[in-house]
Amino acid sequence: MPKQLDLNSLSASELIALVKEVGGQRPFERKYGIPRTTLQARLKKARDEQWNHRPVLKPIEERVDQGVRRFILTSAQDRTVVHEGFLAQLEAYCAWLNEDAPCDIMIAGFTYNKSLFEDHAKRSGLFHHSLTKYLVFDHININGVVDFCAELNTRPTASNPLNGCENFTEDRWGIFPHAKLQIKSVPTHKQKQPKILLSTGCVTRTNYVPLRAGIKAELEHSLSAVLVETDHIGKFFCRHLIAEEDGSFYDLDRRISNGVVTTGHNLKSITWGDLHVKQIDPEVCAASFGIMPTNRRANGHRVWVENIPGSVIDTMRPEYQQFEDVSDFYARNHHNIKNALAPDQSHTIDDIENGMHGHEGVNGSRGSIAGYRRTGIKATFGHAHSCAVLGDVWQSGTKSKLDLGYNGGMSSWSHSDVWQYQNGHRVMITFHGNAWNIPVEKAGLQKSSSDIK
Template sequence: MSSLAQSASPASAGASVFGKALSVRKEAAQRGMSKSAVSRERAAAKARAMAEELAALRGQLAASQSRAAAAPVAASVATAAEKPRVRVKAGSAPIAAEAPAPKVGKPIAGGTLVPPEARERRARGRRFVLVGAQNNTWAHRDFIESLRVYCDLNGSRLMVSGLPYNRDGWEQPHRLTKEDDSLWYDPLVEPFMSDETLWLADSLLWCGKVATPITAADPLSGMESFTRDASGIFPHTKVAMKSLAGMKSHGARFIYTTGCCTQRNYIQRKVGQKAEFHHVFGALAVEVASDGAWFARQLIADEGGRFQDLETVYTPHGARRANVAGIVWGDIHRKHLEGGMFRACWGDGGILDTLHPRWQVAHDVLHFTGPSHHSLKDPFLQAQYYRDGSNSVEHELDGDADFFLGIERPWCETIVPDANHHCHLRRWLTEADFRKDPANARIGHYLAWRIHEAIERGENINIYEVAVREAAERKRKGALKRTRWLLPDESFEVAGVECGLHGDLGPNGARGSPKSFRQLGRRAVTGHTHSAGIVDGVWTVGVTGSLDQGYNKGPSSWSHTHCVIFENGKRQLITMQGDRWRAD
């Protein structure tokens, strides 16, 4: 065998592959071989060395497997007094000859072929109260008692879902499940536990099995399609709501969280303290009508466990009748307001007369159809408005005056925030050429003159207010004494809740959105989006006018949703189904 071949023979256990290749290169250079020959010999030597080491490793693995197979036999004849043998590798720690026994009850694999919908079933009853409860935490006893009073008086079923949370911090929260043996719940709520997936109505699913982390900043994130084309309710300590777009023939969908019936119990770090701040003693009440229509409302309790649902206050000791502080209507859009909706809200036995608020807030009463900047350049829309008679500004303002007269009550003050559709009138007066609009020339010139007159007096006027008040005065002397228009950026609070924001203008000149108003750091109720929602302390109403106003195309998240504000500052959303606002 040549010296070159000998250099590639098996080396000692401590020799490296790269050491062998280097020795080959030196010897080849000493023999005067070419550069390419050196490269070929080096590659061949490296390949042989790697193959030899791989064969050695395979031998070691086979020997290890043989010892492992023989271990059970040796263990069966060993006495209790014998110590386990160990094998020691040079330079390493002792390794037990016997493998540790697997932990009992910890499967190493799993799976199911059963789809989630196969585990869903129909709930019994037509009235429910849904709430979450944190594990290893005492219940809010007074709140539980108030909920039981509510259920007894209304024939509702109380359903509590567990919210697993690792308070000790020794284990990652995501490792806890609702089936974990270390979890327990206050005996006060144990009889009502419902960690199930239940259909409360044909289009409403109770997702009691979903264990969303209670420290989640947005507990509804990613759950938009979880209930398929139905609405859903998820247990959580934070109260939230989202409107989801649906086909216009089916209406919007909604996903809700419930609120919690257990005390605050969080790790005092940033995430835990944020969750503690947003912890709400609350529940969600659901009523299902005989025809399957359902109505969901928030039950938000004070620190004493008392809460109000519509016109009734519930306490641990009973219930009593009470009025409300205010109601914020969904954006009115009077031009598209249907008669049945008006009667349900302001007619005899309607929402206003039943709840008897001290204030009612009306957003976007003016729709401003005909000469709006949205449609002014569309000749076909203008032709349609001309045919319908809806191109007259004076006629629309006259109709708005009738509306304000119809909703006025001696015991209730009407508040009209500055809103983008109300500003359409001022924009029209600024941009329109009345020479080309004879149908509106007279009212346009008159209102423009009123603005100039106010400027000369040094006054700041709301021209929409001026127009409506004058029209109402012509119909009834001394009218609208209980109606107040707000100027731009004017604040108005009802029980500590800001109601002066329409929602179109956001901070620092940006477009408004419910999320952008969170930085105000105060509770607020806004309009504008026509899509109801709850984002932290910002609650948003829907629309009172028609859900199809011509310009909104495609799937829609609009709904007939209003917000009730109680005397203690707690709030509740009322979503109507047709012209109904509660079950039978």
């Protein structure tokens, strides 16, 4: 005979713990002879009896009072194997950056368990011992400009993990822990810099329930992190570090592999933001190409300043370049009329389609990043002027001024390019004025040999 048990004699927490201890509702029914429907009714009542209050916690502030600070931010799944190679390279890169300015690794945990009574509080999760010293569980404000929302616990199977997070960080950039890599530009006033949201990717290997949602999530699982660099005047940059199979990765002209950082590597390709040369932003133009238009004219043409040092084109030396909307033709560009002037032609670089501008979708529909994602292709294009990443589809921003008249109201436009490294991985580079990163300034940088790409 099953042991008799008076459900009403148990507190809510005692009942939930007991059900969890025996392995769920059906084992509970078998052991105690209490119908599952009766148990469910009591559990509902128990939940209703639990009155709690969780106060809103203030963010932890990480300020930069002088010089530069850097942060490497990623996430990890509970009860999951760590990709040791990637973690080792992140640690090696962090140590290398620390020779220039302080750099910290922060890892936000997330849980993934299907048990009805599993405690999904992240602090009670079981994470690999190699991550313990890096784990964070709080909302962290970095220098008043970027928020790392480490307190959020989003299922790794979420298709669009940034949806619903647009206002979560107020007017600051937001970085959200998640196993997928995603980027989303949020509308702001056109006279201000855009607000951009990024998800981190993670440092743990795939570990999904083999059902539809889990199998789909495996396809977009990303071994990656976000590097944040900022200084005492509030300048900041955020970009992804995306691992290869062995954990190696690129960052700008640097390659981190086997615990060694080498520099001087060139890019495979750049998809520049839409140029619109007549309306190009002078500072962004200078930082990109080393030339800049002025307001002066000679012989009926604008005067351009040349040989501006530190440009992307001179530093990164890409093998291929994709130029989007070079001529503005304001009265007739496809933002002002309904017909595009030329069809797209296929051009693949390391199995990534670079030949589409992005304005045309499937079967004659209007182009969109969500529509291209559904086709399953890997692609990089421009057109929308708003940087975005959705699955294997990457969308660059613009080189134009952020207010061209036809983009009325608030705008999500950003000065962003998509770079493609020699390993086929991509990164979104967003400019702030005439800058695209905070340089590492230290002696003895180990340069790559001339035959290393």
